[in-house]
Amino acid sequence: MSKQYSVKQVADLSGITVRTLHHYDKIGLLKPAKRSQKKYRYYDEDNLLRLQQILFYRELDFSLEQTRAILDDPVFDFVKALQTHRESLLQRHKRMKQLIQTVDQTLEKIEGDRTMALKDKDLYKGFDQEKIDRWNKEVDEKYDPEKVAESRRNIGKMSKDQFKDIQKQGDVITEALGQLMDKGADAPEVQEQIKLHHAWIENFYVCPAEMYKGLGQLYIENPEFTAFYEKFKPDLAAFMCEAMGYFADNVLKD
């Protein structure tokens, strides 16, 4: 009599979960060799072999149904199944490439918007292109990559509740700024809120003066952002941009 294995043992040996074994049993993909009186599942060596094959095809992204078809009758077009599958993989591979390109283009466009804001709008006469380039470099080098990476990880780890909280905080600040639009962008009340806003932004990334200015420009250059702020109040985006510029120049002024 050959060895027999419990669900847990098989799970541990193969690195899948017990639940998955239950699932494979239920859908008839891998039935245990024996069931004890008490309904315990016991697997034999053949079962393990079959499981290996199942996992092999799973690795290759075959569906469980396809896998079953192949294992139960490999003659039925084993090679062609592989070839067909290869085709579909190739398809998806191409798609991924396209998606990445599109994302890249979008990123470039946004980055372009920001640079444009700095370059063409003639708002920063004191900074020539060389300085801007140097600043870009500095941001890359100065803000310790480890810290940046860490803050990213933090964001990834944020719970949904934390996420919501922070979103609400942002909304409160924006709302407050909306109420202050009759004041000038340099009014103390406004600047107080902007200070909060800047602190809020720094929840997400280190944001020195020039970057904060750039962000303000982005608010009026990029429709996504503009639309968002217009929902609070008409022209809020422009107002914020101005207030943020003032704050960057007079308070942050790195």
Added chain:
Amino acid sequence: MSKQYSVKQVADLSGITVRTLHHYDKIGLLKPAKRSQKKYRYYDEDNLLRLQQILFYRELDFSLEQTRAILDDPVFDFVKALQTHRESLLQRHKRMKQLIQTVDQTLEKIEGDRTMALKDKDLYKGFDQEKIDRWNKEVDEKYDPEKVAESRRNIGKMSKDQFKDIQKQGDVITEALGQLMDKGADAPEVQEQIKLHHAWIENFYVCPAEMYKGLGQLYIENPEFTAFYEKFKPDLAAFMCEAMGYFADNVLKD
């Protein structure tokens, strides 16, 4: 008052289904601007704009939840969302490449098995490598690509019932051969079943003598196939291989 659009109109304009609009409404991703007394949904231009953005992110394979987060608060890390997403796309892209390579290797290995069967096993002394190569070419050219492609399409179109029927036919034939293992591989009864087997194989692909021989070899060389036939009877794979060889030489003999 700006124009308003019914579900159907929006669906037709944007190329998605009405159901999808219902779904987006339910999950709060895209709420219609108005609901009539009778609960009919009416969308306005802003809704259409938002839908465009939703579809943009959908194109990029963002989840609806991510999309909602981005559209409802683009400030919350719009750029980083893109970058993170780019990472995950890149990951998947790499994975696809790997999968394709693995499939290719598997295909090569199988092809290798078959070639080995023809080349090393010294079973075909009459055919030198050159002839084998020529045969490979001929198969590629002779069997009208259109027909091959068509048969592939047919297999793809096969209903599940047809599929099952054909699988059963194959099992019946194999079973019958299992019962005949006490006869010689060249016995008339055996050869009769093998004839059926060959006809059955040609359901899937044109299978001239040499290919049929190769297939027989594959049955004993490739564990997938061997295991399958061993489940019917021990040594059935070897028996079939022999009988198939005999049939190829004496009946098909292209």
Added chain:
DNA sequence: TCTTGACCCTCACCCGGCGTCATAGCCTAT
């Protein structure tokens, strides 16, 4: 012998992104 803790079972709901009914109400044209 009894208890503990690790293991096992089944049942059943959950995720995403909708497709696909079923059932019923509404609107318009003939």
Added chain:
DNA sequence: ATAGGCTATGACGCCGGGTGAGGGTCAAGA
């Protein structure tokens, strides 16, 4: 009035399991 084309809601289904709940089983130690 009747047909057909639109609309609504609600519920189940798909895939590949995750994640319990609620209860039974087993071996080892006190």
